[in-house]
Amino acid sequence: MKSTVEQLSPTRVRINVEVPFDELKPSFDSVYRKLAQQVNIPGFRPGKAPARLLEGRIGRAAVLSEVVNDVVPTKYLEAVQNDEVATIGRPDIEVTKVEDGEPVEFTAEVDVRPELTLPAYGEIAVTVDPAPVTEEQVDSELDQLRARFGTLSTVERAIENGDFVSIDLSATVDGTKVDEATTTGLSYEVGSGELIEGIDEALIGTESGGTTHFTTKLVAGEFVGKDADVEVTVQSVKERELPEADDEFASMASEFDTIDELRESLRERVGRMNTMQQAVDARDKVLEALLDTVEVPLPQAVVDAEVEQRQHDAVHPFDHDEDQFNAYLETQGQTREEFDAEAKAEAEKAVKQQLILDAIAEQEQVSVEQNELTERIIYQAQRFGISPDEYVKRAQESGQFGAIFADVRRGKALSNVVRQATVTDTEGAKIDLEELFGEAKDAAEAETAEVEKAEEPEEKAEGQE
Template identity: 70%
Template sequence: MKSTVEHLSPTRVRINVEVPFDELKPNFDRAYRKLAQQIRIPGFRPGKAPARVIESRIGRAPILDEVVNEAIPTKYMEAVTTSELRAIGRPDIEVTKIEDGDHVAFTAEVDIRPDIDLPDFGDLSVAVDEVEVTEEEVLEQLDELRARFGTLTGANRPAQTGDFVSVDLTATVDGEEVEDAKTTGLSYEVGSGNLVEGIDEAIVGAEAGESRTFTTKLLAGEHAGKDAEVTVTVQSVKVRELPEADDEFAGMASEFDTIDELMADLRERLRRVKRMQQGVQARDKVLEALLERTEVPLPEAVLEAEVESRKHDAVHAFDHDEERLAEFLKSQDKTTEEFDAEVRADAERSVKTQLVLDSIAEKENVGVNDNELTERIIYQAQRFGISPDEYVKRAQESGQLGAIFADVRRGKALATVVRRATVTDAAGNAVDLEELFGRVEEPAEQPPVEEAPAAEIAEDEAAVGEGAANK
């Protein structure tokens, strides 16, 4: 097989391939066996007719079609591998010549990952928030814990913020009742903001048995984005009484004997959460700095595919009804043109991020071992509330296993950059992210895949590196 490569742009090539018929003998053998099973020829058992008899019966053209259709994908991949191209996306293939008995020629145009000049990671510098736990925050956590053990008692007064009410809801749009918005006996904490906008203001001051009507925009369902007249009827008002924050409560609500020990534990948990948040902030800011300092030509076909995928996801949320999507955008004071521009900008950033992180992973010899891949699968399965086996099955059916592998690899590549960047807090103090991203290591010349940096912190990176390429 002969192949040549024409560079059409920094992100696209045309591969010209010629395959001599001598290399296609296995393909012809499989084609004859396949066709022999499909046709019935008098005097021969199914699958036993000789090649010359099959040709005389159906002609040469169907056989050539079968051979070419089977051979081209394999020969295309051989050409890509031989030319050491980093092909991305689907190729546009065109058969240019079939000379029976001599050779088959075809061309394949495909996007490639461009060469990217990466900045020195050590020159990247970002500032993040300080880790500071206030006494007010600790008390807030304590109150939330006390609330879990609180009791509800009836309140013979109008509803106030923080009360728990039982309500009935009905809604109409243009005078017609919305069945999906109708409910009875719904328990709701006043002021939580977990229902439609305007309901808290309507409930506050209402007594049991009182109904109030307000106007709001529906956020989901058939009438998403439309104004609706909502009537809320308060059936009961209850107040939550919290247990005293003392040693007895500490023993009941935790493994600690005293309230001081419980408070200390809450303070440490908050510190760990804020450290994690600081790490996430460092990751995001380092990524932003990296992208700002890196020029990346974007493969057009890959970019357009990303744009179309995002538009499809957007309209899918409205049952593929573009008119409903347009109505929702209008309710958000956004035009279709503005929406399209935002989608394209997000797609450009996503594609650029993927290309940069893939280049870093290649440069730094970042690998993904079985444990890291398994941990990501378990993490994702828990997010979707399904078993790991079911998640893998769905990923295989949708062809997403490769994407999961790539996401883990990109997360590790980004962690490599974060470890080498300079990260300080708002006060100018150096931030030690070793707990989250591992210690700084210079890459060996050819490290084994299993010994890639940060393999020991894959569980944290499953959270911290999650979705880095989609930001």
């Protein structure tokens, strides 16, 4: 097989391939075996008909066409490997010559990773905010822990911010009942902002047994974008009583005997979270510096595919109803044209970021260990609430397993750059990135882990009613 590569642009090449006819023999054999099972020829058992009879039945040209369809994808991949072409996206293949007994010729146009000029990582300098631990932060952590052990008590007064209520909810649009906005016995924390817009303001000041009305714009469902009249009836009002922050509470809620020891532990935890946030800020700013300084020609087909995926993901929750999605955008003060322009800008930035990090990974010879891939799989599976095996199965079925590997590699590449960059806080103190990033995980996952730990006490006390 012969192949040559033509550079059409910094991001696209044409691969010209010529396959000698004798190299088609394995494909001919494969096609004959397949046809022998499909074509019924009297006097021969399935799969036993000779090639000449098969050709006589369906024609030599049809056999040759099947052979070409079989061989082209394999020879394309072989040419890519032999010529070391860093392809991205799917190729546009055109068979240019098919003649019996003659070499098969075809071309493949495909996007490729552009050659990038990367900066000296040690010359990158960014500034982040200091990470002091304040008493207010410690108090907040302690209050969250107290809330975890709080109790709910029924009160006979008007609703206040932070109360827990049981409500019946119904809504109509121009007199038509909105089924998806109708429910009874719904538990809700006033002020959490987790229900429809306007409900918190309407509830505050209402007493148990009372009914209040307000108008809100629906953001989903059949009446998306329309104003709905909402009626809320309050069944009960409860307030959360927090345990005293004393030694007794410390002994009950932790391994510490005194509240001072507990506060010191919380202070250390806040310190870890703050410094981890510094690492995340440093990572993000170093990435922005790379995006600002590295010239990246963008492969248009890849950008278009990214835009299409973002648009698909946005419309999917609306059952791909474009009218409902456009109405939703109106409720957010955005036109479809503005959304599409924003999606394109974000897609271009995402593709540019991937190309830069892939180039860094190549330059730094970043590898991904099995345990690192396993950690990412477990982490992602936990996020989606499924088992790691199920996550792997879904990733394989959707063809996304390679993307997981690429994400881990890009994360490691960026971490390597951040470690070499100069990072100081706004007070001029140099940040020890080795200590912040550690050896095993990147800052993004570490930050998420810390945030999830911090949110554990937020589990509503409703379960303790």
